[in-house]
Amino acid sequence: MVFDSVLKTIAEKNMIETGDKIVVAVSGGPDSVCLLHILHRLSNQMDISLFVAHLNHQIRGLEAHLDSLYVMKLCDSLNIPCFIKSIDVPKYCEDNKVGLEDGARMQRYKMFNEIKAKVGANKVAIGHNKNDQVETVLMRIMRGTGLQGLRGIEYKRNDGIIRPILDLNRKDIEKYCVEHELYPRIDKTNLESIYSRNKIRLELIPYIQKEFNENFIDSAIRMVQNLRSDSDYILNEVDKEYSELARAYEDGVYLFVEKFNTLHNAIKSRLVIRGIRDLVGDVNGIEKKHIDEVLEMSKDDKLNKKINLPRGIFVYRKQGYILLSKSILEDSNIEYEYTIEPGKDVFISELGKTFKSEIVSLENFNSDELKKGLQFLDLGKIKSSIRLRNRRQGDKIRLSGGTKKIKELFIGLKIPRENRDKVPILVDGDSVVAVCDYRMSIDYKIEEKTEKVLMFTLE
Numbered sequence: 001m002v003f004d005s006v007l008k009t010i011a012e013k014n015m016i017e018t019g020d021k022i023v024v025a026v027s028g029g030p031d032s033v034c035l036l037h038i039l040h041r042l043s044n045q046m047d048i049s050l051f052v053a054h055l056n057h058q059i060r061g062l063e064a065h066l067d068s069l070y071v072m073k074l075c076d077s078l079n080i081p082c083f084i085k086s087i088d089v090p091k092y093c094e095d096n097k098v099g100l101e102d103g104a105r106m107q108r109y110k111m112f113n114e115i116k117a118k119v120g121a122n123k124v125a126i127g128h129n130k131n132d133q134v135e136t137v138l139m140r141i142m143r144g145t146g147l148q149g150l151r152g153i154e155y156k157r158n159d160g161i162i163r164p165i166l167d168l169n170r171k172d173i174e175k176y177c178v179e180h181e182l183y184p185r186i187d188k189t190n191l192e193s194i195y196s197r198n199k200i201r202l203e204l205i206p207y208i209q210k211e212f213n214e215n216f217i218d219s220a221i222r223m224v225q226n227l228r229s230d231s232d233y234i235l236n237e238v239d240k241e242y243s244e245l246a247r248a249y250e251d252g253v254y255l256f257v258e259k260f261n262t263l264h265n266a267i268k269s270r271l272v273i274r275g276i277r278d279l280v281g282d283v284n285g286i287e288k289k290h291i292d293e294v295l296e297m298s299k300d301d302k303l304n305k306k307i308n309l310p311r312g313i314f315v316y317r318k319q320g321y322i323l324l325s326k327s328i329l330e331d332s333n334i335e336y337e338y339t340i341e342p343g344k345d346v347f348i349s350e351l352g353k354t355f356k357s358e359i360v361s362l363e364n365f366n367s368d369e370l371k372k373g374l375q376f377l378d379l380g381k382i383k384s385s386i387r388l389r390n391r392r393q394g395d396k397i398r399l400s401g402g403t404k405k406i407k408e409l410f411i412g413l414k415i416p417r418e419n420r421d422k423v424p425i426l427v428d429g430d431s432v433v434a435v436c437d438y439r440m441s442i443d444y445k446i447e448e449k450t451e452k453v454l455m456f457t458l459e
Contacts, residue, residue, distance in 0.1 A: 034127070038165070152228070234270065252323050340386040340388050383428055
């Protein structure tokens with residue numbers, strides 16, 4: 001029953017694939033021992049490789065050493081490679097001014113990643129269960145959380161963390177260990193109300209079950225599943241909107257306010273979070289008040305204002321957009337102009353990029369095989385010297401739909417005002433040949449009578 005339930009979870013959540021290399025976090029307690037035993041049974045069916053990671057936190061003295069010895073013997077009996085590391089976690093927490101629970105978790109995950117890299121594994125399996133899920137949600141409620149926090153513990157993460165026994169309750173796990181004579185270690189500190197999680201596990205949940213709902217665990221899990229479904233829908237909508245109204249450039253992430261301001265706050269706040277994550281990698285240290293400050297910047301009366309967020313993030317409100325950046329914005333324009341000799345490289349110092357070009361015959365040219373970002377033109381249609389420069393007043397380009405001003409083109413492409421002088425324009429005399437990386441003039445397109453093709457790109 002337990003084994004089949006875990007297989008169902010693995011299949012539904014697409015957690016494990018044939019050939020996976022998995023680091024299994026094993027403390028020696030019932031949850032992790034049950035997890036390891038089930039994955040070991042599964043390893044023959046799916047041809048997966050297992051490696052065990054065990055951390056001695058040096059919190060429980062002799063008991064912790066006995067835990068390590070138990071894990072070593074268990075791995076030996078299952079013929080699974082075992083990595084054991086001992087760290088003085090209390091000292092680490094004192095030196096770094098973090099709580100014992102947080103410090104222990106940080107060191108565990110650091111070890112998991114080290115072993116994962118060492119053995120070439122692609123996943124790390126953690127033994128969180130259904131009871132852990134409810135405890136986590138209750139802790140988040142007490143601290144104050146939003147919909148994302150009420151999703152609870154995720155079945156799998158993008159960094160390879162998986163939780164195959166998250167649908168098992170603690171009683172079934174303990175029963176499984178008895179049936180298979182695994183004799184897991186019992187951490188006596190889990191039976192003491194000394195940490196917040198322990199108090200929730202030992203006092204709060206039993207009280208709720210006794211006084212209000214004996215099936216509270218299952219009821220809470222149903223709530224989490226419903227909220228996760230709602231959250232998935234909202235996040236999917238956020239992804240759609242982000243692809244339309246956000247752009248990432250070298251100087252930061254742009255959120256264009258015309259569309260942004262038409263959206264519900266639930267979407268807007270998540271767009272800001274997504275932008276910050278794209279800028280700095282995560283949202284650690286970013287609180288709700290910071291998100292609200294960014295939302296305020298979308299108002300018209302905030303034009304040309306700037307605010308500072310944690311992590312060295314600057315937020316600018318400009319005409320038409322909000323910019324999330326790690327840089328101090330410079331308003332000065334740049335001007336440049338270079339003569340291009342077809343077939344030769346030219347370094348554009350103002351941009352820190354190189355204009356690369358190559359001349360090929362039409363018979364050796366195949367547009368289907370060109371890499372992304374490469375543009376091309378009929379070299380025979382060039383009437384004057386080719387130059388590369390930034391935009392000039394009155395610049396126009398001939399497109400299939402008619403002539404368009406470069407200024408209008410930039411607006412349509414949603415290129416931020418501060419970036420427009422950085423977009424190189426290839427010209428033939430006074431005629432615009434190409435807006436590099438964006439558009440080509442139809443006056444220079446390749447035809448059947450073309451003899452030589454000039455391919456060019458910016459790198």
